[in-house]
Amino acid sequence: MTAAVEIYTRPGCGYCSAARSLLTRKKATFTEFDVAKNPSWREEMNDRAGEGSTFPQIWIGSTHIGGCDELYALDREGRLDTMLESVKAVS
Known part of the structure; x- marks a missing residue:
């Protein structure tokens, strides 16, 4: 089974930081796949x-x-909160 929220990132990526920041503000639990750690x-x-x-x-x-x-x-x-809640309910 996959994690509720998954994000693929790379070091030095401002968009990656912004996405992580929004997910964190939304209190979303996510699994991060940093390609520098595992190519x-x-x-x-x-x-x-x-x-x-x-x-x-x-x-x-x-x-x-x-x-x-x-x-x-x-x-x-206004759709992000609903999506995050729906995967939280399934987990």
Whole structure:
């Protein structure tokens, strides 16, 4: 079973920091895959999100959110809290 929220990151990525910050403010528990710590995670991310994907790549449950901009867009639309609550209820 996959974690409720998963995020693939790389060091020095401002978008990765912003996405982690929003998830932390939302008190979302997430699993971070830092590709500097395990290079095979980059290949795994590309397999899941598509070759040439940028950082970060985020999943909430089985839904691929995309990157930081998409995560913040969900929050502005008022949909992020609902998504996070739905995966919290399943965990």
